[in-house]
Amino acid sequence: MSIKERVKSILPLGLMQTAKSVRNRLLERATVGDFLFDDKTKVGADIASKYNYEGNIIGFFADNAIGVVHKWHHYIPIYDRYFSNFRGKNVRFLEIGVSKGGSLQMWRKYFGPAAVIYGIDIDPACRIYDGVAGNVRIGSQDDAAFLKSVIDEMGGIDIVLDDGSHHMKHIPVSLEVLFGRLSDGGLYMIEDLHSAYWRSYGGGYRSRRNFFNYLRDLMDDMHHWYHGRAAVHPLVSTTCTGMHIHDSIVILEKGRVYRPTHSVIGG
Template sequence: MGCRPVDRGELGVTSSGNALLDAFIAGPERSVHKWVDYFSAYDRLLSPWRGRPLTFLEIGVQNGGSTLMWRDYLGPDARIIGVDVDPNCRAMTEHGFEIWIGDQADPAFWDGFKAAVPSVDVVLDDGGHTMRQQLVTFDALFPIVSNGGLYIVEDTHTSYFPGHGGGPPGHPGTWMARVKDLIDQMHAWYHAPIDRADQVMAATMIPSITVFDSLVAIEKRRRSPPLTLARGQGGHRKNPPAMDYIAMRRALRVPDGGV
């Protein structure tokens, strides 16, 4: 398929309204490509971060066009760090970016990175998209994402590509298999043994996992055990003013030892 310039009309955008798309279209200095659906997803996820000081880590610098786009979108207070396996990406230091050269599938590389950068607010994994790369990177970096931060993985459709270590739906060891497992773990309050639910990382640190076509965003925020609240006296059925997850489980006869 050949490449050619496109305008807003072809993308279904006839006026501004999406600052990231504006930055993409206005910044042709270096090559960058994104799926069209990403622009609305990213603007939804990242617009609260615009104009704020933050540490933004982009894995997969390539030609540097996206790195420049992120600076235009996030603003001058953003500290943007790029990681790539290609030494040519060091050229982006001339534009004021911090660039690390290394293999994202190598845990030792991330050990060195974390020694120098102990915390990040947003991680965007747009690297090599193999299963090992995505899984090793998540295991290394999610612990250093700040409270309230985001961990984003692009091109998650490679979970279904054998050449990237993926396979058909249900194939073990893929990034999407990990996402589905994290969703289960996020709900550990309702199915794990009661005395162990608060020891499950995803239950206590992941309040939301947003799945778009080919993109997954995992929010990191310290959570308290789930609690329901009730108000009002009307109606034929009375609800307790408050009920924690343990009381709810027992009321519904879910075994304390888990299911």
Template sequence: MTRYFRDYPARTGDRKLFKMEHYLELYDELLGGWQGRDVSFLEIGVYKGGSLPMWQGFLGPASRLVFLDIDPTCAALALPGTVVEIGDQADPAFLDRIGRAHGPFDLIVDDGGHQMHQQIASFRHLWPQLADRGLYIVEDVHTSYWPGFGGGLREPASFIEFAKDLIDRMHSWYTEDDAGFPLHPLAREIGGIRFHDSLVVIQKRLKEAPVAITAQNGQVVRSRRMLEVRGRRSIF
């Protein structure tokens, strides 16, 4: 496994990097296969600019690297080969412009203002700009438990509760309540959701309805009957 992220803090220059330490090991595990790949990358949140050289050194030399921040002074922190856009991550018009100008993206990281309305608005407007097999990562979701950020334990408006709802939407193929819990379009787009300490990762995977198979003597039979029958008492 690569140690790029875990070893990176010892290689930093004068730009300050602020990350939860355990994110670095998670990124080595989660993104090891991305190292050196030429991708389209977006990070929300520039702060002191410390993450720009980190991502630039990790991703391929032909990658498109875009960073967003609400603070106009962050524009001066752009490095050669990167773009820093200034705007509000909760502003739909700004996010739509970013998508048109720079999308689609393979990897999106939200390390912005960490307010509930910001994280949710950014996801809603940028998820359509995420490419198939791409990852959408939201950092510092512990703010979902802080009232000062619009959160609180089981606060309906928190990003954590929003992400829990995405789990239901991903599984809405299997509904037996067509009126109360209908099939949601995101079922065709979310491949998986991983919850880590303070961090949520949502994988985009465009797909058709799930298929169950039976196989015997090399003969494979495919069926979507599991999605169609109501009132089941057996999985078979």
């Protein structure tokens, strides 16, 4: 019997769980609460001044009065950077994670009345937001059959925003089910990836389960022309034309991947 097994056999389960929680907290060094911006009256001003950004999505976020929306400030200009081309169109947008409903309100204002907006959540209480700013369906983000049924109901998908469990075992499942269903030119955004460094979400610094390791493999897959090895994540890499990484956010672009060529002109 190993030392770890002996300790488990001696200590009560509750004490073991408490010790594990304390150990994880010490290793992670930071929590979401450590970064809270306290003055709600200055949220918009903070975003505008720090990121030199004045888009109207600031107001959709900072002035929200229906439900609750929780976003990190630096996300706001990033959203607009990647989503602005879809505004005012019949975009089909899926948000994983409904929570208190405020986010769907923000997206309805941002994309406009023609957008097809759906949110999914595992919490049945989120049904109260169905039909308010979009359609809400109850189910798990790691349930492939459920995800496919939602996309079928939507008539396809152009943008996925994963703001769900943030857990390492769930993020890849949703991605591999949904990415192939995106339209060409579509986007798959995953946010709150600071969770990849936290053991409580199945990650950890330099942990093999950290989702950024998945992205490193995906990067290698995208460059398979030059190393000749088999793809690790073919369900994504065969139609992934670009990857953009920001603090806690990754954006994957969907499209047709062509064999690269080059030319020498002149001389």
